[in-house]
Amino acid sequence: MIRLSPQDCELLNRIQSDFPLDSHPFATIADQLGMSEAAVLARLQELEQAGAISRFGAVFTPNVAGASTLVALAIPEEDIEQTAELVNAMAGVNHNYLREHRYNLWFVITGRDRTELDDRLRHIQQAAPYPMLDLPMEQPYHIDLGFAL
Amino acid sequence: MSRENAINQQSLAIEVQRALQEGLPIVAQPYLALAEDLGVSEQQVVEAIEQLQRSGMTKRFGMVLKHRQLGYHANAMVVWDVPDGCVDRVGASLGEEPCVTLSYRRPRRPPEWNYNLFCMIHGTCRETVTAQLEDIVLRKGLHYPHQLLFSSHCFKQRGAVYV
Numbered sequence: 001m002i003r004l005s006p007q008d009c010e011l012l013n014r015i016q017s018d019f020p021l022d023s024h025p026f027a028t029i030a031d032q033l034g035m036s037e038a039a040v041l042a043r044l045q046e047l048e049q050a051g052a053i054s055r056f057g058a059v060f061t062p063n064v065a066g067a068s069t070l071v072a073l074a075i076p077e078e079d080i081e082q083t084a085e086l087v088n089a090m091a092g093v094n095h096n097y098l099r100e101h102r103y104n105l106w107f108v109i110t111g112r113d114r115t116e117l118d119d120r121l122r123h124i125q126q127a128a129p130y131p132m133l134d135l136p137m138e139q140p141y142h143i144d145l146g147f148a149l
Numbered sequence: 150m151s152r153e154n155a156i157n158q159q160s161l162a163i164e165v166q167r168a169l170q171e172g173l174p175i176v177a178q179p180y181l182a183l184a185e186d187l188g189v190s191e192q193q194v195v196e197a198i199e200q201l202q203r204s205g206m207t208k209r210f211g212m213v214l215k216h217r218q219l220g221y222h223a224n225a226m227v228v229w230d231v232p233d234g235c236v237d238r239v240g241a242s243l244g245e246e247p248c249v250t251l252s253y254r255r256p257r258r259p260p261e262w263n264y265n266l267f268c269m270i271h272g273t274c275r276e277t278v279t280a281q282l283e284d285i286v287l288r289k290g291l292h293y294p295h296q297l298l299f300s301s302h303c304f305k306q307r308g309a310v311y312v
Contacts, residue, residue: 001220012219017209021195023178037177044175044212052218055172056179058198058207065166065206070255070267084304096305099226099298103262106226106298107305133262135255139237142244142252143208147216147271 002050013148059144062137067117068110069136072103073128083128092120103133161189165197221271223278228264230294236266242289243268248281275299
């Protein structure tokens with residue numbers, strides 16, 4: 001496990017949103033935190049190498065950038081691994097978790113629009129003919145603004 | 150992949166969106182790096198990102214962390230069956246809790262699935278998350294049917310990464 005110093009936490013809390021758009025954004029962040037640009041870059045590159053950073057980019061608003069839905073499958077114990085791999089290989093799948101419930105595989109799938117999403121769900125049902133819940137977001141009350149450390 | 154000719158405005162927007170989905174490099178001048186890749190100016194890349202933000206396409210711009218690698222091992226989805234008349238109020242109220250990262254209304258699928266409100270709680274361990282949920286239920290008086298679904302394995306968190 002990665003050990004985080006208080007300065008790491010400060011850095012990770014700062015970089016999850018409102019990322020500066022100037023030419024040297026890491027220098028701007030470094031200034032705000034009283035660090036050097038080189039130190040900020042080195043530490044973030046290390047954390048990325050260690051697998052703590054998934055990516056430096058944007059989180060897109062569900063159903064604005066395209067269509068997405070949360071899907072749950074109720075899979076017999078012995079078929080879980082195989083089905084999870086199959087789901088991972090499907091285009092548009094971006095989160096895929098095993099959860100402790102009769103509906104045990106939960107993933108988010110996206111598409112350009114609902115038609116493409118429906119096609120993708122049909123493919124999944126053909127390959128994995130288990131009970132499926134299709135649970136698109138109807139109303140966000142609180143969106144992912146990052147993760148406070 | 151560098152382009153000899155500058156790409157037009159619309160395809161630039163798509164290329165920039167793609168880059169923000171895949172991830173920019175963690176280097177001193179990330180926008181310049183992408184601009185060189187696309188054969189446009191740094192200013193054009195920055196303007197395209199600002200345009201994505203203005204249009205409401207992005208929720209946030211920055212780094213996406215992997216909570217498991219940072220010691221937050223318990224990731225629980227809490228599903229609630231809240232009467233339709235008060236789901237908006239309860240959903241917003243859950244969203245105010247610091248440990249709640251998401252709060253969404255989703256459709257019920259009766260008879261199998263009667264839960265219409267979803268929230269995510271991340272914590273260092275299961276005991277913490279369970280205690281946080283109990284505290285929320287008592288403090289806010291949320292005595293609605295609910296279930297706590299812990300994740301026991303992550304097959305994929307954005308990109309082909311196995312944990």
